[in-house]
Amino acid sequence: MHAEANRQTVELRIRRQDRPNAAPYWQSFVLEARAGANVVSLLMDLREHCVTKDGERVDPVAFEHNCMEEVCGACAMLINGLPRPACSALIAELEAPIRLEPLPKFPVVRDLMVDRARMFEHLKQVKAWVRIDGAWDNHERAPRISPQDWAANYLYSRCMSCGCCMAACPQVGSDQAFVGPAPLAQVRLMNAHPTGRYDKTERLHAIMAEGGLSDCGNAQNCVRVCPKAIPLTTAIGELGRQTTLQALKDLFGND
Structure with a gap:
């Protein structure tokens, strides 16, 4: 019973x-x-x-x-x-x-x-990874990072590429070029990494191109359905400021 x-x-x-x-x-x-x-x-x-x-x-x-x-x-x-x-x-x-x-x-x-291959292609498109090999000194240890930065970055590192945010986004579709919220959030994460920041300019140029940040319609569906409560809209806002600064650097020079 x-x-x-x-x-x-x-x-x-x-x-x-x-x-x-x-x-x-x-x-x-x-x-x-x-x-x-x-x-x-x-x-x-x-x-x-x-x-x-x-x-x-x-x-x-x-x-x-x-x-x-x-x-x-x-x-x-x-x-x-x-x-x-x-x-x-x-x-x-x-x-x-x-x-x-x-x-x-x-x-x-x-x-x-x-088939989530399209999402992974977009992750490759925005170079959402950190290169290990390069001209920089690895110091034989992991780069030092402040507790505050670590806590902020951890929020984005929880992404499991489930695709829920992509499914909820009205700008994501087979007939649309928008890379979607998950790849954008990973750009924010990699740009903040002590080693990943060496490729920051290349990532920003990738999301400044067609299908990038400007294609976001700010529906905010992504952040509502994310099972990990990742602050996706916050990431998009931060990237907006980064791309604006990058556009000025491209126009007037890096100095």
Whole structure:
């Protein structure tokens, strides 16, 4: 009796797609959820016995997951219309029936799996990394940084490239060049790094070009849905000041 009290019947409505170019369709499933279950664990249970609400046995639902700790970002999807990681979406806190859809703005591979390659291409476009090799002295140790700067930078280092902010941004799309909020926030992070700052000018020029900072419409959807509460709009504001200063340097010279 106690075990039954710790379970609840849940209906899942899942938007499925068999192939990248296939037409999407909806299927409903009813299954038992354990106490404390999240969306990923429910999908794992469904994988073992994938029978629709109408009693039809179908192929297991394709989805991605890895860490189960809201660290990797792989399980992000649209849950009841909101982009969020499925591992931290607890069944008990979701309105029924629970609607699951692939993350928008990214090409669907199958069912709830999407291809995030475009976001990673944009990260490469803005050079969102710190070069280890260079003409500078590494001092054989990590560069020194103040506690205040470390705390500010840490907020941006939590990005797990889940794509939720990209999915919520009205300026991000397959027909638009905007790189999106996640790559912009990483530019802010890398520009503040003691070694990363050596490539600051190149990054700023990248986001001053087409598809860069000026394409942001300031909808602020990104900061509302970010599961890590990263201050994305603050980063965009700081980059606005950096690019303005860079434009003046380009016009009048660096001196």
